[in-house]
Amino acid sequence: MLVPAAIAFVLLVGPLVALLVRAPWARLGALLGGDTVLPALGLSLGTAAASTGCCVVLGVPLAVVLSGSDGWPAPVRRVARALVTTPLVLPPVVGGVALLLLLGRVGLLGGPVFRATGFQLPYTTASVVVAQTFVSLPFLVLGVEGALRGVDRRFAIAATTLGAGPWTRFVRVTLPLAAPGVAAGAVLSFARAIGEFGATVTFAGSLPKVTQTLPIAAYLALNTDPDAAIAIAVVLMVVALVVLVSLRDRWLQGIGR
Amino acid sequence: MSRRAAVAITLAALSALVLAGCAQDPLPSAAAPATPATSALRGSITVDAAASLNTVFPALAATFQKEHPGTTITFDFGGSSALAAAIVAGAPVDVFAAASTTTMRTVSDASLVAAKPVIVARNELEIAVPPGNPGRITGLRDFADAAKTIVVCDKAVPCGAAATTVFAAAGITPKPDSYEPDVTSVLTKVEANEADAGLVYSTDVRNAGAKVVGIRFPGAARAVTAYPIAAIAGSRNAALAEAWVAFVQAHESDLQAAGFLAP
Numbered sequence: 001m002l003v004p005a006a007i008a009f010v011l012l013v014g015p016l017v018a019l020l021v022r023a024p025w026a027r028l029g030a031l032l033g034g035d036t037v038l039p040a041l042g043l044s045l046g047t048a049a050a051s052t053g054c055c056v057v058l059g060v061p062l063a064v065v066l067s068g069s070d071g072w073p074a075p076v077r078r079v080a081r082a083l084v085t086t087p088l089v090l091p092p093v094v095g096g097v098a099l100l101l102l103l104g105r106v107g108l109l110g111g112p113v114f115r116a117t118g119f120q121l122p123y124t125t126a127s128v129v130v131a132q133t134f135v136s137l138p139f140l141v142l143g144v145e146g147a148l149r150g151v152d153r154r155f156a157i158a159a160t161t162l163g164a165g166p167w168t169r170f171v172r173v174t175l176p177l178a179a180p181g182v183a184a185g186a187v188l189s190f191a192r193a194i195g196e197f198g199a200t201v202t203f204a205g206s207l208p209k210v211t212q213t214l215p216i217a218a219y220l221a222l223n224t225d226p227d228a229a230i231a232i233a234v235v236l237m238v239v240a241l242v243v244l245v246s247l248r249d250r251w252l253q254g255i256g257r
Numbered sequence: 258m259s260r261r262a263a264v265a266i267t268l269a270a271l272s273a274l275v276l277a278g279c280a281q282d283p284l285p286s287a288a289a290p291a292t293p294a295t296s297a298l299r300g301s302i303t304v305d306a307a308a309s310l311n312t313v314f315p316a317l318a319a320t321f322q323k324e325h326p327g328t329t330i331t332f333d334f335g336g337s338s339a340l341a342a343a344i345v346a347g348a349p350v351d352v353f354a355a356a357s358t359t360t361m362r363t364v365s366d367a368s369l370v371a372a373k374p375v376i377v378a379r380n381e382l383e384i385a386v387p388p389g390n391p392g393r394i395t396g397l398r399d400f401a402d403a404a405k406t407i408v409v410c411d412k413a414v415p416c417g418a419a420a421t422t423v424f425a426a427a428g429i430t431p432k433p434d435s436y437e438p439d440v441t442s443v444l445t446k447v448e449a450n451e452a453d454a455g456l457v458y459s460t461d462v463r464n465a466g467a468k469v470v471g472i473r474f475p476g477a478a479r480a481v482t483a484y485p486i487a488a489i490a491g492s493r494n495a496a497l498a499e500a501w502v503a504f505v506q507a508h509e510s511d512l513q514a515a516g517f518l519a520p
Contacts, residue, residue: 097445100449101449104449104451105450205436208436212436216438
């Protein structure tokens, strides 16, 4: 048990340690001080927070529907769940192309909108949020659905016997019991969104202060100054760690019950 | 009974295949001593090459592999700068072909080239627009029009560095909607009709066929990029790596037929 656990830990943490060891600490301030990193960091934090919000608002209802799908015909249920998880297995760049085909100015939905209003979603900050939501939503839906299925149904039944309607029962009983699952799903979604690269660069492009998030800035820096790329990666890592640790403390209390 | 028969038939078929394979193998080498000097070439190499070479190199490799049976050339096409960074970081690569001498220099400065890089082709920029030219692009000046959807390469990669040069020479301040990480991304966005115009290499316009329309502009010659190629030091198959570099050098005319300029 300990050996595979140790291997898993080294596999997860080893590359991060290597990054920290190789990081150009002396030049860190100079490398990060330019006018690229700070705007990219702000953009990354803002878009990842927005896409996490979208994930919760859209993903929780979807998880509720899926968790109540036991009565559906088995093939429908299986296909629905498989479709929800597809963005997980899709290479992000392909996901970005798919988003363009749907929402681009000649896309299935984006085309009519562009012809009617001249509005183009790609290359806007909103398109970054859409790309991040697309790739992170499965994490939230799967997490919340699992939590909802794990909730003891007798609480809901008891609430019904006490006169609670379906909405009250859901909001006052089921959802609070599933809250740790929602929080865990949101944390995973945020983590996935802040590291997003492929779908974003394909769908939204890369313009400083508008669509150039920190991972894209890191990739571009890799081309000219690998040290700068490592410095950005360190920033990304620290930010992700701070956010994840603080969120875990605040939201996930009692998850170990 | 029928199952046993099926197994027997399968086994017979398999052994026939194996025998045929054994019988076939020595024939060509015995019958084709046409290239004795290079007949020792065996095995495989990995070639990292600039994205703009991704049509002409596989075609050349097919000819090479036909001339030298038993060799395999695998390609990794991408933005040259990213490929160079990977090589410097220790990626197991046998040959590198970059889209700029500056990018090649990051590899040679790290003492990672086996021999002095040789320039096998040159390329220049061209405006690419979607068929029908929806943005009514006429020239480089349209790149300064914020109302048009414009994509160019980031200055961190060779095509972006070349773009910066032509814009500076023309006295134009471009207002792009995106600085893409490589030339392929620029082309993809134009092909998908998600941009009114992009700045790519002439060869990209040619390879894209009917999916984009090229617009040449005066001043493109000011930012001609060179394509150096070099075998990488420490290759596990140095003989094959050198042979491939020599082969590409000997087939510069094929590169020119694909739209590249002479070196």
